Amino acid sequence: MIDPVYAAADDRYDSGMIYNRCGRSGILLPKISLGWWHNFGDVDPLANSIKKAHYAFDHGINHFDLANNYGPSYGSAEESFGYIMEKSLRPYRDELFISTKAGHDMWPGPYGNHGSRKYLLASLDQSLKRMKIDYVDVFYSHVYDPETPIEETMQALVDAVRSGKALYAGISKYPADKARIAYDYLAARDVPCLLYQGRYNMLNREPETEGILSQAEQNGTGFIAFSPLAQGLLTDRYLNGIPEDSRVARGGYLKKEALTEETIGKIRRLNDMAKRRGQSLAQMSLGWLLYHPTVTSVIIGASSVEQIANNLQVLNSPGFTDEELREIDSIVKG
Numbered sequence: 283m284i285d286p287v288y289a290a291a292d293d294r295y296d297s298g299m300i301y302n303r304c305g306r307s308g309i310l311l312p313k314i315s316l317g318w319w320h321n322f323g324d325v326d327p328l329a330n331s332i333k334k335a336h337y338a339f340d341h342g343i344n345h346f347d348l349a350n351n352y353g354p355s356y357g358s359a360e361e362s363f364g365y366i367m368e369k370s371l372r373p374y375r376d377e378l379f380i381s382t383k384a385g386h387d388m389w390p391g392p393y394g395n396h397g398s399r400k401y402l403l404a405s406l407d408q409s410l411k412r413m414k415i416d417y418v419d420v421f422y423s424h425v426y427d428p429e430t431p432i433e434e435t436m437q438a439l440v441d442a443v444r445s446g447k448a449l450y451a452g453i454s455k456y457p458a459d460k461a462r463i464a465y466d467y468l469a470a471r472d473v474p475c476l477l478y479q480g481r482y483n484m485l486n487r488e489p490e491t492e493g494i495l496s497q498a499e500q501n502g503t504g505f506i507a508f509s510p511l512a513q514g515l516l517t518d519r520y521l522n523g524i525p526e527d528s529r530v531a532r533g534g535y536l537k538k539e540a541l542t543e544e545t546i547g548k549i550r551r552l553n554d555m556a557k558r559r560g561q562s563l564a565q566m567s568l569g570w571l572l573y574h575p576t577v578t579s580v581i582i583g584a585s586s587v588e589q590i591a592n593n594l595q596v597l598n599s600p601g602f603t604d605e606e607l608r609e610i611d612s613i614v615k616g
């Protein structure tokens with residue numbers, strides 16, 4: 283039985299969450315945000331989704347990151363969110379920071395994918411209906427589309443903001459040269475880009491090596507890291523095989539081919555290091571990201587309340603010595 287009675291914890295802003303300023307904006311974001319890509323679809327028990335959403339909000343995680351096609355099935359994570367919104371979170375709408383995105387495959391035919399104005403604006407309308415809200419806080423272009431003029435995609439973001447259906451605009455996974463054009467286009471129309479969302483974790487350094495982090499910082503755009511735990515690789519999840527309830531076993535986006543001996547070897551060494559530091563590997567992985575001053579927030583995924591609780595402990599994480607940072611680099615770079 284799903285318990286519809288919910289009152290948010292009175293101490294939700296006093297339980298240790300830290301809020302970082304997002305670029306050059308008025309927005310503060312929690313260091314830990316909750317992503318709804320996996321684990322919140324209609325293949326997942328709704329009761330667990332509700333528990334995780336409530337637990338997160340009760341512990342100061344007030345930013346939920348969604349996209350049109352999160353599930354599976356497509357749209358169902360937004361529907362789960364809409365259910366929870368209606369049943370329990372509605373009174374807290376002004377305390378919540380909700381994002382959605384369009385840019386990847388969503389519905390059949392030529393207008394349900396890519397970067398056109400037609401797709402983005404229709405998708406935003408659909409997302410709002412599913413999520414049962416009047417506006418999102420951030421609307422992202424989910425991915426750069428080389429076939430659509432970037433001006434068309436950016437103007438759709440501008441118009442989403444002007445229409446009041448989104449408060450801010452964001453971009454995700456744009457290469458640096460296209461991000462530059464996007465930032466300039468948006469700024470020239472007084473809709474500065476609030477957030478760049480990119481894959482960043484100890485194993486994937488692209489935002490550093492491609493100059494995305496420094497570019498966002500110079501532009502006054504916040505950087506929010508997705509897959510901070512490399513989808514679960516940077517935890518103790520796969521140290522002793524593939525657990526039945528894991529993303530790999532459940533057919534998620536993380537495939538068993540990723541679990542090479544070389545990668546598992548690195549993870550073991552990182553896990554030993556985390557133990558020495560007195561924390562879980564998940565905590566060390568998140569702590570490493572949040573140690574970078576240019577990282578505004580990390581978007582964690584979680585299949586249980588226990589994982590969220592474990593990850594929240596990163597807020598008490600010690601910093602890193604130069605020696606420790608070098609050790610991580612040498613383990614990761616093999």
Ligand SMILES: NC(=O)c1ccc[n+]([C@@H]2O[C@H](COP(=O)([O-])OP(=O)(O)OC[C@H]3O[C@@H](n4cnc5c(N)ncnc54)[C@H](OP(=O)(O)O)[C@@H]3O)[C@@H](O)[C@H]2O)c1
Binds near residue numbers: 316319480517584
């Ligand atoms: N912009 C984009 O293109 C894009 C792309 C990908 C993701 N995202 C966003 O980023 C969010 C997070 O991505 P992600 O789910 O890949 O993040 P992640 O945090 O790297 O991985 C989450 C997975 O790690 C495992 N995990 C989490 N905490 C753990 C802990 N304490 N101990 C052991 N295992 C733990 C769980 O795996 P199990 O499920 O196996 O338990 C969980 O599902 C998404 O939900 C989405 O909002 C955006």
